[in-house]
Amino acid sequence: xxxxxxxxxxxxxxxxxxxxxxxxxxxxxxxxxxxxxxxxxxxxxxxxxxxxxxxxxxxxxxxxxxxxxxxxxxxxxxxxxxxxxxxxxxxxxxxxxxxxxxxxxxxxxxxxxxx
Amino acid sequence: xxxxxxxxxxxxxxxxxxxxxxxxxxxxxxxxxxxxxxxxxxxxxxxxxxxxxxxxxxxxxxxxxxxxxxxxxxxxxxxxxxxxxxxxxxxxxxxxxxxxxxxxxxxxxxxx
Numbered sequence: 001x002x003x004x005x006x007x008x009x010x011x012x013x014x015x016x017x018x019x020x021x022x023x024x025x026x027x028x029x030x031x032x033x034x035x036x037x038x039x040x041x042x043x044x045x046x047x048x049x050x051x052x053x054x055x056x057x058x059x060x061x062x063x064x065x066x067x068x069x070x071x072x073x074x075x076x077x078x079x080x081x082x083x084x085x086x087x088x089x090x091x092x093x094x095x096x097x098x099x100x101x102x103x104x105x106x107x108x109x110x111x112x113x114x115x
Numbered sequence: 116x117x118x119x120x121x122x123x124x125x126x127x128x129x130x131x132x133x134x135x136x137x138x139x140x141x142x143x144x145x146x147x148x149x150x151x152x153x154x155x156x157x158x159x160x161x162x163x164x165x166x167x168x169x170x171x172x173x174x175x176x177x178x179x180x181x182x183x184x185x186x187x188x189x190x191x192x193x194x195x196x197x198x199x200x201x202x203x204x205x206x207x208x209x210x211x212x213x214x215x216x217x218x219x220x221x222x223x224x225x226x227x
C-alpha cells in the first residue's frame with residue numbers, strides 16, 4: 001500500500017496570504033490528523049477528521065481550518081499567514097475510530113516558510 | 116505545556132552501544148507510543164504500549180511503562196548509524212480531546 005502523501009512538500013508564502021495543504025491517507029484509512037512542528041513548540045495537534053467530520057481540535061486560532069472529503073483525503077487551510085506559522089505540517093492517518101486505539105501513520109510533511 | 120518530557124534532550128553514543136531514552140508524562144493515559152523522525156521528515160511509528168502493559172519488545176527495541184511513576188523508557192540495543200534520528204514519545208490521554216501529545220524529543224546520534 002502507498003503511504004500517506006502530502007502536497008506540496010515545500011511552500012513559501014508571505015505574511016497575510018493564505019495556504020492550503022493536502023493530505024491523502026493510506027487507502028482504507030478514514031481518520032486523518034494534522035500536526036504542526038516547530039523548533040520552539042515541538043509537535044502540536046491541530047485537528048482530527050473522521051468520515052468528513054472534525055472530531056477533535058487543538059488549541060490553535062480560527063485561522064487554521066480543515067476539511068475531509070468523502071474519499072478521506074483532507075486539506076488544511078491557514079488564512080492570514082503570520083511569520084510564526086512557519087513550520088513543518090504533518091498529516092497522519094489511521095484505520096478506525098476510536099483513534100486512540102490505533103497507530104498513526106505519518107506523511108513526509110509540508111514545510112511552510114512564511115516571509 | 117507538553118504532556119511528555121523526554122530525557123536526555125540529546126544523546127551521542129558509539130555504534131554498537133545501547134541507547135536509553137526516558138519519557139515522563141503528567142496525566143493518566145490510554146497508551147504511550149514511540150516515534151522516530153529522521154532529519155525533519157515524517158514520523159515513523161516504532162512501538163505502542165498500553166496502560167495495562169509494563170514492557171514490550173520489537174526487534175532491538177524495548178519499551179517499559181511505569182504508570183505509577185508516569186514514565187516510560189525506550190532502549191535501543193546494539194545501535195547502528197541508521198538509528199541516528201530524533202525519538203519522540205506520544206501519549207494518548209484519557210481525559211479531554213482524543214489526540215496524541217508529543218514530548219520534545221531526544222536527538223540521538225550514533226557515531227561510527
